Amino acid sequence: DAKTTQPPSMDCAEGRAANLPCNHSTISGNEYVYWYRQIHSQGPQYIIHGLKNNETNEMASLIITEDRKSSTLILPHATLRDTAVYYCIVRVAGIGGADGLTFGKGTHLIIQP
Amino acid sequence: DAGITQSPRHKVTETGTPVTLRCHQTENHRYMYWYRQDPGHGLRLIHYSYGVKDTDKGEVSDGYSVSRSKTEDFLLTLESATSSQTSVYFCAISESAGGGAKETQYFGPGTRLLVL
Numbered sequence: 001d002a003k004t005t006q007p008p009s010m011d012c013a014e015g016r017a018a019n020l021p022c023n024h025s026t027i028s029g030n031e032y033v034y035w036y037r038q039i040h041s042q043g044p045q046y047i048i049h050g051l052k053n054n055e056t057n058e059m060a061s062l063i064i065t066e067d068r069k070s071s072t073l074i075l076p077h078a079t080l081r082d083t084a085v086y087y088c089i090v091r092v093a094g095i096g097g098a099d100g101l102t103f104g105k106g107t108h109l110i111i112q113p
Numbered sequence: 114d115a116g117i118t119q120s121p122r123h124k125v126t127e128t129g130t131p132v133t134l135r136c137h138q139t140e141n142h143r144y145m146y147w148y149r150q151d152p153g154h155g156l157r158l159i160h161y162s163y164g165v166k167d168t169d170k171g172e173v174s175d176g177y178s179v180s181r182s183k184t185e186d187f188l189l190t191l192e193s194a195t196s197s198q199t200s201v202y203f204c205a206i207s208e209s210a211g212g213g214a215k216e217t218q219y220f221g222p223g224t225r226l227l228v229l
Binding site: 032034041042043044045046049051091100101102103104105 | 146148155156157158161171172203205213214216217218219220221222223
């Protein structure tokens with residue numbers, strides 16, 4: 001799986017949009033971008049994933065650049081409950097459980113009141 | 114939230130005793146996984162299962178065994194617990210290996226294990 005680079009920490013004001021960047025410059029054509037987050041002491045929570053196109057769900061939006069070398073996770077109206085470590089993961093499709101998810105160090109997002 | 118429960122949620126045990134952790138799912142997903150999470154190491158895959166009675170090793174399988182006799186249950190056993198197995202254990206499930214949404218893994222709440 002391609003390696004990802006994320007800033008170690010970010011702050012965002014409550015109610016504002018939080019934009020979390022991820023660099024995956026070595027991504028290959030059959031690799032998906034997944035985002036998870038982990039709130040302290042809880043299990044990782046799936047947020048969103050994408051291959052080429054931008055995606056949106058009830059939690060967030062995922063913007064993938066045209067060359068697929070980077071992406072941005074957008075939390076449109078951040079709340080204090082969004083304070084967590086956010087992980088960007090790139091994973092080859094179709095290998096099932098052969099390799100576990102590789103969580104790097106992620107970005108610690110702190111939402112300020 | 115995916116229907117995944119783990120039991121027990123917390124356990125303290127002594128070195129040398131056997132310990133079994135249980136993961137139960139109500140989603141009828143084919144794949145189930147056991148991870149451990151330790152400071153400085155992130156999440157590491159211990160074992161996974163791709164169907165009833167079908168399991169395989171992950172990155173850190175030494176000292177652990179697993180069993181899956183029913184689709185909904187995946188058991189992780191520490192045959193003789195050691196202090197190095199003190200960790201937080203997470204179970205995860207995924208629908209299949211079809212890529213994209215089908216491979217999305219959903220995690221349980223975790224089990225905190227302390228081996229004294």
